[in-house]
Amino acid sequence: MSKLSPYNARHVLVENLDQGKWIQTRKINYQDPTGSDRVWEMAVRTTRTATTNVDAVSIVSVLHHPDRPKEIVLVKQYRPPTQKVVLELPAGLIDPKELIESTAERELLEETGYHGKFARQSIVTYSDPGLTNANMVLAYVDVDLSDVHNKLPQPQLEDGEFIETFTLPLNNLLAELEAVIQREGCTVDARLYHFAVGLDLAKQL
Incomplete structure (x- = not known):
């Protein structure tokens, strides 16, 4: 396992913030x-x-x-709030x-290093509406495996990003x-897990 593996990350200090660089806390009277x-x-x-x-x-x-x-196409990265490596769909702000x-x-x-072409998107959804108003869309991006750029895809990670690409x-x-989770002791983003459950359920109907 590489020394830059996301599994090497550990908590050092936790601070309570009212206003941070990325997140603000608010109180709602309703x-x-x-x-x-x-x-x-x-x-x-x-x-x-x-x-x-x-x-x-x-x-x-989806790679055809x-x-x-x-x-x-999936990714693994350490998520400090969970203190675990999390299996996720690729995503970003x-x-x-x-x-x-x-x-x-x-x-x-x-x-991930894959060159893709945007195909379509979902409606706007909310990730954790009991905690935050953070929202997102699910985008479908087509990857042409015959494209020379996708023969040996090379991620272009930003400084401080330690993300591993994998496929299932x-x-x-x-x-x-579930096999990866059991084998590696990691966890999974709820959206990815629910996506997988939906695919599994569709096969049973």
Whole structure:
């Protein structure tokens, strides 16, 4: 295992912040359906832009191999709040004045090295609505494996990013994810796991 593996990351210090570089905490005073006054605490991303009014893009890219089953492109990275390496779909924040389409293509290239073409997107969804107003779209990005750039994809990670790219067979994604989790002691992003459960459920209907 490489010395730069995300599994080498560890917690050092945890600080409570009201206003950080990326996140702000807020208190909401609201009324419930009975008219009673209530209070809710929430976290807000400080990076949302007016161009899209969307925080982030999560990316589905399926590799269509000519001689073996389809595979989905995934990533592993250490997520400090979980104190674990997390299996995820490639994803990233939308930069100022950037569109969803270009964000999806850029993030796929940066995190995985694959050159792709934006195909379509989901509606805007909320990742954890009990905690934050952070939202995102699911973008489908096509990858042409005949493209010379995709023969030996090389991620273009930013400073401080330690992300591993891997693929799993799409037709058995749920079982494959659970096998990786058991083998490596990592965990999985809920959105990816729910995506896998949906695929598995569809096979049973």
